[in-house]
Amino acid sequence: MYVAVKGGERAIDNAHDWLAEERRGDPDVPELSVAQIREQMTLAVNRVMAEGSLYDPDLAALAIKQARGDLIEAIFLVRAFRTTLPRFGASTPVDTGTMRCDRRISATFKDAPGGQVLGPTFDYTHRLVDFMLEAGGEKPKAAARAARDTAPKPRITEYLGRDGLIEDEVPSEAEPPDMTRTPMAHPAERPLRLQALARGDEGFLLGMAYSTQRGYGRTHPFVGELRIGPVAVEMDVPELGFAVEIGEVVLTECETVNQFAGSRTEPPQFTRGYGLVFGQSERKAISMSLVDRSLRWEELGEEPAGAPAQDAEFVLSHADNIQATGFLEHIKLPHYVDFQSELELVRRLRREAGADANPSTGPDAEVAP
Amino acid sequence: MRPRSGEGMQQADRTAPETGPDMEGAARRHWMGLLARAAPKTLAERLATFDHALPAFAWLRRPETGSVMVRGRAGGTGAPFNLGEMTVTRCVLRLEDGTVGHAYVQGRDERHAERAALVDAMMQTSQAESLRAEVLDPLTEAEAHARAERAEKAAATRVEFFTVARGED
Structure with missing residues (x-):
């Protein structure tokens, strides 16, 4: 305290x-x-x-x-x-299938229907410091252009879904829980988990996702698809009586394809992990989809491996960097009274143990709380 | 574009019976979206060069910045979830002839919302045709141009892995 x-x-x-x-x-x-x-x-x-x-x-x-x-x-x-903004409402769920992809890659299909588009990526750079940037004033070479690609880019999971090879994502119009309005409660359903992950700390999620890859839990993921680009945001405006587009947001979406679930009644199918993040945030979106998949063990009928990334309460309670930093950094604020009582306790214990017959006077040694 | 003095805050509900025929509604949805997506600077420039006087108006709801919770779907197609919020500015105004203009625009720019609402109102008046030609069409064009440019850059980074014919082809 x-x-x-x-x-x-x-x-x-x-x-x-x-x-x-x-x-x-x-x-x-x-x-x-x-x-x-x-x-x-x-x-x-x-x-x-x-x-x-x-x-x-x-x-x-x-x-x-x-x-x-x-x-x-x-x-x-x-x-x-x-927290100072009045909430005008909620958008209709964005349709990432209509994204104008700046980037769209699949690690599962070389000839993914709709093609693979690298976009402005750090991938395949040499990670060498570019001292030309230090000099400044250099105009970058204009990006190359090519004839616009009008081929539709269906979801890779949709492609797998046609053959029943991946679990169905059951469409629903259920009103999702909102952790900014109602405190987080456990067990958290998937929509609530996805909200917490989407705003969670990138470093924390990266570490959690990495732990699942190294064997703490089981995800065995492939990046079925990663896409980045703007999507329209539409909202029902009650005073107008119809939905209008209120703007566009750039999103990064990652869908992972993971190992099978199956049962006596259902044949094995790939399972899904999902990541969706504001902006071009690829590392975070991939991490989110791995952690999402890992947290789904129970609904997929898997045996728990006891891994940290399978423990929803652990993951969701520690993913928020503002909560975390608030609690962590508060310990640097004055705790003089608390510490004074502990100081007195340890002195008493030491006296009782026969040590410290002649205590020296340290800082605050004789100061009353 | 200053509001006339003496106006008071009135209920925006006065505007309720505005759902005309479907076609009209679709056209209005379209321009409202276009105005919301337009860069504030671009819309301001287009309106500045608009060849007619902008009408006086009264506020029904002054510009107000708030947030809208953006939703996604699990797996892209499944159950909705709350992804995070975006800033939005909205306002409602009324022209002297009673026409009401609405705006819901991304961001925190109150003047942008005001301009969008004014255009929304004027598009329902006899000025619609010239406004379309001088403001909306250029905005559409600018947006299409910017999108095409990005799409062409993306197309140039399309990976042409050497392909092996799939069995079923």
């Missing part, structure tokens, strides 16, 4: 002024604009939108600037802003 403390106002004001100065850095170096961050630190902006759980590139860019590039701090700012 920490306690309220008084005093220190001037020190706090001065600390914040210094923070602002440090944020700006060397004044001889031009100041970053929010637009520069939005356009040139796009993937950081995407991460802040995804984990801040609010799609607004300008706001995320501003938060990154204010947070000096500390992305969790920026996510914190976005989450705090989010």
Whole structure:
């Protein structure tokens, strides 16, 4: 427990002024604009939108600037802003099948119907630092163009589903639970889990997903399909009496194809894991789909392996970096009274054990709580 | 584009009987979507060059920024879930002749919502034709151009793995 403390106002004001100065850095170096961050630190902006759980590139860019590039701090700012917004409603579920794909790959079918499109990817780069970027002023070579591809890009899982090789995703119009309105309750159904994962910390989900690949749990995933691109967001507007498009969001979607479930009555089928994330957030979307699949063990009738990534309560309670950082970082705030009582306890125990006959006076040694 | 003075907040419900024939509804849905997707700067520029005076209006609901929960579906086609929110700004205004314009636009730009609602209202008046030619058509064109450019870049990164004919072909 920490306690309220008084005093220190001037020190706090001065600390914040210094923070602002440090944020700006060397004044001889031009100041970053929010637009520069939005356009040139796009993937950081995407991460802040995804984990801040609010799609607004300008706001995320501003938060990154204010947070000096500390992305969790920026996510914190976005989450705090989010709570001030009145909720106008919910969109109709986005149709990722109509995505205008910037990228669309499949690791399961070389000649995936609709083709494979690499898009602006780091894959196949050499991961060598490019010192040309340091020199600056170099205009990048214009991206190549090719005749527009009008072939439809059906879901790979749909393709497998036609032959019954993968479990059906049962369509439903059930109103999903919302963890921003109702506190998380366990056991959490899949829609609630997906919401928690979609806003969860990328690093945490990456670690969890990796653990399943290394044998803690069983997923055996293939990336059936990964697609990135904008989709329309539509909402029913009650005062109009019809649905209108209110904008577009860029999403990353990952569908994994995993090993079989089957029973005496049903033949073996591939099973699914799903990831959907705001922005171009490929690592997160793949991680999410692995963790989603791992958490589905019970509904697929699998025996638990006792792996951390199969424990929904463990995963969902620790995936949120704002909750985590809030609880973790609060221990640096004044805990003087708590600590004083522990200090007295340990002194008493040591006295009783015959040690510390002549205790030295350390800091606060004689101060009453 | 300043609202006339003396207007008061009124219930947006006055606009309820607005569902005309299906065709009309579809056209309106279409332009409302186009306006919501347009970059605020582009819409502002198009309206600035619009060759007619913009009408006076009164607010029925002043611009307000809020959020909309974006939903997805498990597996892309299954049960809905809450993916995360997006910022949206909305407003409702009324022209002097009583025509009501609505806007729900992505982002936090109140002027953008105002312009979108004004265009929505004007599109229901005799100015529709010139507005379509001078504002909506160029917006459609700009959007199509931007989309085509991205699609062409994507097409250039299409992987042509050497293919082996599948058994069933």
